[in-house]
Amino acid sequence: MWRTIQVVATVEHTVAVAVAAGGGSEAVDEHNLIPPFNFAMVDNGIFRSGFPDSANFPFLQKLDLRSIVYLCPEPYPESNTEFLKSNEIKLFQFGIDGNKHDHMTALHFLSEPFVNIPEDTIREALKLVLDVRNHPVLIHCNRGKHRTGCLVGCLRKLQRWCLSSVFDEYQRFAAAKARVSDQRFMELFDVSSVKHLPMSFSCSKK
Amino acid sequence: MWRTIQVVATVEHTVAVAVAAGGGSEAVDEHNLIPPFNFAMVDNGIFRSGFPDSANFPFLQKLDLRSIVYLCPEPYPESNTEFLKSNEIKLFQFGIDGNKHDHMTALHFLSEPFVNIPEDTIREALKLVLDVRNHPVLIHCNRGKHRTGCLVGCLRKLQRWCLSSVFDEYQRFAAAKARVSDQRFMELFDVSSVKHLPMSFSCSKK
Numbered sequence: 001m002w003r004t005i006q007v008v009a010t011v012e013h014t015v016a017v018a019v020a021a022g023g024g025s026e027a028v029d030e031h032n033l034i035p036p037f038n039f040a041m042v043d044n045g046i047f048r049s050g051f052p053d054s055a056n057f058p059f060l061q062k063l064d065l066r067s068i069v070y071l072c073p074e075p076y077p078e079s080n081t082e083f084l085k086s087n088e089i090k091l092f093q094f095g096i097d098g099n100k101h102d103h104m105t106a107l108h109f110l111s112e113p114f115v116n117i118p119e120d121t122i123r124e125a126l127k128l129v130l131d132v133r134n135h136p137v138l139i140h141c142n143r144g145k146h147r148t149g150c151l152v153g154c155l156r157k158l159q160r161w162c163l164s165s166v167f168d169e170y171q172r173f174a175a176a177k178a179r180v181s182d183q184r185f186m187e188l189f190d191v192s193s194v195k196h197l198p199m200s201f202s203c204s205k206k
Numbered sequence: 207m208w209r210t211i212q213v214v215a216t217v218e219h220t221v222a223v224a225v226a227a228g229g230g231s232e233a234v235d236e237h238n239l240i241p242p243f244n245f246a247m248v249d250n251g252i253f254r255s256g257f258p259d260s261a262n263f264p265f266l267q268k269l270d271l272r273s274i275v276y277l278c279p280e281p282y283p284e285s286n287t288e289f290l291k292s293n294e295i296k297l298f299q300f301g302i303d304g305n306k307h308d309h310m311t312a313l314h315f316l317s318e319p320f321v322n323i324p325e326d327t328i329r330e331a332l333k334l335v336l337d338v339r340n341h342p343v344l345i346h347c348n349r350g351k352h353r354t355g356c357l358v359g360c361l362r363k364l365q366r367w368c369l370s371s372v373f374d375e376y377q378r379f380a381a382a383k384a385r386v387s388d389q390r391f392m393e394l395f396d397v398s399s400v401k402h403l404p405m406s407f408s409c410s411k412k
Contacts, residue, residue: 033366037374041247059367160239161265168243172378 033059038144038173042152043159045135048173050144054079060138065089067134069125071096071147090134094125096147117150117185125151126158126194145174146182153186158194163187239265244350244379248358249365251341254379256350260285266344271295273340275331277302277353296340300331302353323356323391331357332364332400351380352388359392364400369393 036059037050051072052060066089070076073095076084084091096118128134129151141147149170156166166186171178242265243256257278258266272295276282279301282290290297302324334340335357347353355376362372372392377384 032368033371034368035371038378039371040375040378041249043247044250162238162240165239165241165245169246172244172246172381175378175381 033062035059036140036144038148040173042139042155045132045137046129046155047136047138048144048148048152049138049140050148051140051142052080052138053077054083057083061087063136063138065136065138067092067128067137069094069128069134069137069139069151071125071139071141071151073097092125092128092134094121096121096141098142098146117147117182119185119189122151122154122185122189123194126154129155130158130194143177145177146179149173150182150185153182154189154191157186157189158191239268241265242346242350244354246379248345248361251338251343252335252361253342253344254350254354254358255344255346256354257346257348258286258344259283260289263289267293269342269344271342271344273298273334273343275300275334275340275343275345275357277331277345277347277357279303298331298334298340300327302327302347304348304352323353323388325391325395328357328360328391328395329400332360335361336364336400349383351383352385355379356388356391359388360395360397363392363395364397 034055035049036052036056039047039049039059042048047063047065060083065087068084068089068091070091070093072093076091076093081091083089125139129137129139139148139151153166153170156169157163163186167183170183170186174182240261241255242258242262245253245255248254253269253271266289271293274290274295274297276297276299278299282297282299287297289295331345335343335345345354345357359372359376362375363369369392373389376389376392380388
């Protein structure tokens, strides 16, 4: 369902990242940290974003990430893999298709509410995100809108947010690209199967 | 510059809130927590939102707030004040005007970049937000877009975010209501006067 890359830090890797980031330490000195597109804090130890590139590495290093939950089927770029190795960050990849059906009609969405968002895969990813042993964790897909939005939305349902608030947050990141199919998926997602998981994390805890 | 309301919890207040919230415990049982409009986590112990009403109280109680930084000149509603008392939440109010100049021209913005956003007031509010003794703290104005967006944007500058990322976050909440004057204010805000403050809080800390 997902694959893990065990990594080991080396001095070369650290240097490689500094170069790839165009001089990480300089960037910090210049007060020029660049979060990934659509970056946000979801909860304590849980972050979300679009696809990070080398320009974002100096910022990501400050998050002290323990793991990344990556929701696309495409292989991880070499520079990103090197960054994970040099920072001992574990990668969990879930290959969910991009679900680009922008020209579908609302009627089509209603007849196929789960277009390319597999509930079992989201449930497996959610379990990893909820496991504090993986924190701090960054969830990302390509644009941080649809796949990431659906996973975070399911997490909010588990946190007992009302559906309108779940959609409000989803739409804040998806903006003009918001999809009826994604919101149908979140609405129909059954959280009962993950309710047994420890909900120790919470906005209220530091 | 700001005023503080010292509060004491009483059983009556707790009951009053439960009623005002339409039955807080029931709402929780129904998995129906309602965050305030435009609610989000800014960093550990720091939240932002639009104006909370009684429907949001059950959710806000889960944040274990120690204080609220309120950025509007209008007096706090009685039901909200009662909620603060019953939960021993300290209120810091900064009366910043709504800055509703939607019909101004870009030229006008350039000639008056600080339209109604007073830098000294934002700096004072920022100092309170950065003080971990006030955490968890909720920052809010009316819609959680402009005044709250400017304060959070100045905090991001202090966290050394590049300006384009600061604006990206601001626009996510302001959406169609994004203002050139607010972004000019954040761009010109001088963080050097608050750089001496402890930056112990960070996305990377739990």
